[in-house]
Amino acid sequence: MRIGVVTFPGSLDDVDAARAVRLAGAEAVALWHADHDLRGVDAVVLPGGFSYGDYLRAGAIAARAPMMADVVDRARRGMPVLGICNGFQVLCEAGLLPGALTRNGHLHFRNRDQALRVERADTAWTNAYEPGQEVVVPVKNGEGRYVAAPADLDRLEGEGLVAVRYAGGNPNGSLRDIAGVSSADGRVVGLMPHPEHAVEDLTGPSTDGLGFFTSVLTAVVAA
């Protein structure tokens, strides 16, 4: 199993994401934003950071990078893609996920261990969890407030596209406590918190995040 991790100028968490991929038992493949070569990967992770310095809007310029044209094309044909933090912002900007991420309601950067409730345990990236399971992973963002028009939020809830929700306090004012959403086919998932920082006891608040990376192994084999 080969899982690509795309590095953009300003990505910070690509090394941690690749490490999480390896700990889950897959081969991590480094992908470069300016290339048009997915190097035969079975799935892709878009990591956290500040691609292009968050200029224009967070994730906006990265979403138009050459590599993203390939990622979008393959994702529309079912390749699993996980966007973490800045990667989630890139997926929304690229139109693969609904909604947008905006400046935190309290205007502060928020960095803490965060409880999440897994609302959907049937996506390519969350099938290792039980529905309703609570996990604790770090959250760290300044522009993580999930927004969409009220009618779109109702549609997301109705179609079951809210993948993970904040539990035990909303860190940034995200509407309806939404921490992460999925595509209709459950193959593309984006979330603001960082499961790749919760994969080892030595460095994380838990190892709860590893399930995101083991889930996709099951999803790719099943497809």
Next chain:
Amino acid sequence: MSRVVVDVVLKPEISDPQGQAVLGALGRLGHDSVRSVRQGKHFVLEVDGTPDEAELREIAETLLANPVIEDVELHLPRG
């Protein structure tokens, strides 16, 4: 060369915590008459030749603004 201006603001239904912070500061400075502040972006584009309105609208609506959360106004030179 012509000059094209694009203004981008958050849609009315999207809350603007930066604008609210500015409003709070104005209140503390005694400017009680200001009722609301919405913060946005102002782009100035220098364009070769006569601007192609359709192309500039595409630039404004697909890159400079995110139509999920922002409204955009295109100001072409009067010609």
